[in-house]
Amino acid sequence: MSPVSSHAPPGPSPLHTVQVLGGGNAGSSAHVRSLAAGLVARGVRVTVCAPDETDLAYDFTGIGAGHVPVPRSSDPASVAALRAACSGADLVHAHGLHASLRAALALSGRSTPLVVTWHDQPHAEGARARLLRLLERRVVRAATVVLGTTSHLVDRARRRGARDARLAAVSVPRPRGTDGHRDPESSxxxxxxxxxxxxxxxxxxxxxxxxxxxxxxxxxxxxxxxxxxxxxxxxxxxxxxxxxxxxxxxxxxxxxxxxxxxxxxxxxxxxxxxxxxxxxxxxxxxxxxxxxxxxxxxxxxxxxxxxxxxxxxxxxxxxxxxxxxxxxxxxxxxxxxxxxxxxxxxxxxxxATWPTEDETVAQVLSVYDELTRPQPLA
CATH class of the missing domain: 3.40.50.2000 (Glycogen Phosphorylase B;)
Structure with a gap:
């Protein structure tokens, strides 16, 4: 009889997600920090790809996420750096149009699921508006799921050809120093x-x-x-x-x-x-x-x-x-x-009607689980 091993069999590796930011607006950056913190707390391995100045402002490493500095540019060197950072990821989640475009380019030829969140509606006129429509079509067709923070953004993604677009309102943490009442002893x-x-x-x-x-x-x-x-x-x-x-x-x-x-x-x-x-x-x-x-x-x-x-x-x-x-x-x-x-x-x-940070993380995790769950054999 073979000796019984004193070590338990290794469990499944934790889910590894890469969050891609372009350095964009405060809303998307605050959301990614909140989301990353919630995912890390639930045992998910998180890497944030963002410019150095964004990590300095939002301290992704301070909440347990990894940080890979990737410039906002879509030049070949930046896309190559992002492609390397996404190697081995179970899922990539990009926030904003430009970050999503770079993620789509970086994942070209790979089967890694791509989740895209649109936080804002970009504005452009004339020839730039036509280019904007082309970029949006390129992004939504590369994305496995598009999450829009408003119903208008969800409708916009569907008009651009998204195969799966969903409403996903995101929470924003309360700013420090605001607790819903005025304390005369406060600052x-x-x-x-x-x-x-x-x-x-x-x-x-x-x-x-x-x-x-x-x-x-x-x-x-x-x-x-x-x-x-x-x-x-x-x-x-x-x-x-x-x-x-x-x-x-x-x-x-x-x-x-x-x-x-x-x-x-x-x-x-x-x-x-x-x-x-x-x-x-x-x-x-x-x-x-x-x-x-x-x-x-x-x-x-x-x-x-x-x-x-x-x-x-x-x-x-x-x-x-x-x-x-x-x-x-x-x-x-x-x-x-x-x-x-x-x-x-x-x-x-x-x-009080807005989703809490916990509810937002749970919603995003349910999407991740849906996209990374092993498919049954036919």
Whole structure:
């Protein structure tokens, strides 16, 4: 009789997923960090392929994921680096159109399942719009499953030829420093003093300084707020190439606006704010909108189908591209404490309908399991 082995037979190897990011927006990066943390906690091996600066900002390695630096470029060297990183992966999950295109190129000729999440709807005009449609078709036809964070994105993927497109709303962790109530002992008064907003309303906008965020519209609207007493201060957290031009306008037109640059303490800023402002379309599933509702900060935003789907009736939504309407909505809210309290309560109820981080991870894992489960023999 053969001796009994003292070692148990080895179990199955853990699922290995590669998450591909292009360095994109805050929503997709925050989602990948949350997703990676949840997957690692459930025994999944996770490698995040993203630019070095994205790992520095979101610390994927700090939550137990591996990190492979891959530039945002689609040049052959970057695609080759991504192809090497995906070698041996059970499944690849790419986030955003450009990251998905690179993943599709890297997996060409391989049978590795590709999951694609579309977090935003890209905007383009003329010849660039035609190129965008071609890229989207290339991506969705390479993908095994396309997940859209809004119903509009799911419909868009199906129109482009996706064989399997599903709705997958993603959660965004609450920002640090926002717990749904105002503590008089908190740093609220300190933040307001630092920003120069003691004794005056504080209005907060957050997001990269780019055309889609409509910061120019925000400055147009700020003209109306100069006439209020006390005069509100608009604080803008974000960075981007238009900063110098925006700063010149602020100074030339004597507007009550401060550009704060890139900030890592959005939670503290929100906890100190009277209103959150979202003047542009930006993301399909706005991080600021979610954070504001979680933090019980009334939100004024430009109306889009995706945003209305996200916030329901828990925000003041105004027509896009209308600075007068945006300014008027802010003035009304500042003068109506009862309406602000209604929006805080509505925001709490709406946020409770969104998926939790655990629910989001469980949903994604069910897709992974479906795509990697061994198929029965015929």
């Amino acid at each position: 609220r008064s300190k933040v307001r003093a630092e920003l120069g907003s003691t004794g005056r309303p504080l209005l907060l906008a957050v997001g990269s300084l780019d055309r889609l965020r409509e910061h120019g519209l925000l400055l147009d609207a700020a003209h109306a707020w100069r006439r209020l007493d006390p005069q509100p201060l608009v604080a803008v957290a974000g960075e981007g190439p238009p900063r110098a031009a925006l700063q010149r306008r602020i100074e030339d037109e004597d507007l009550p606006v401060r550009l704060l640059g890139r900030r890592g303490d959005v939670g503290r800023l929100l906890a100190a704010a009277d209103l959150a402002l979202l003047p542009g379309t930006g993301e399909a599933r706005s991080v600021l909108a979610q954070e504001a509702l979680h933090a019980r900060v009334p939100l004024v935003a430009a109306r889009t189908g995706a945003l209305a789907e996200l916030v329901g009736g828990a925000a003041e939504l105004v027509p896009q591209g209308d600075p007068a309407a945006f300014a008027a909505a802010v003035v009304r809210l500042l003068g109506d404490a009862g309406r602000r309290e209604e929006l805080r309560d509505a925001g709490t109820r709406q946020a």
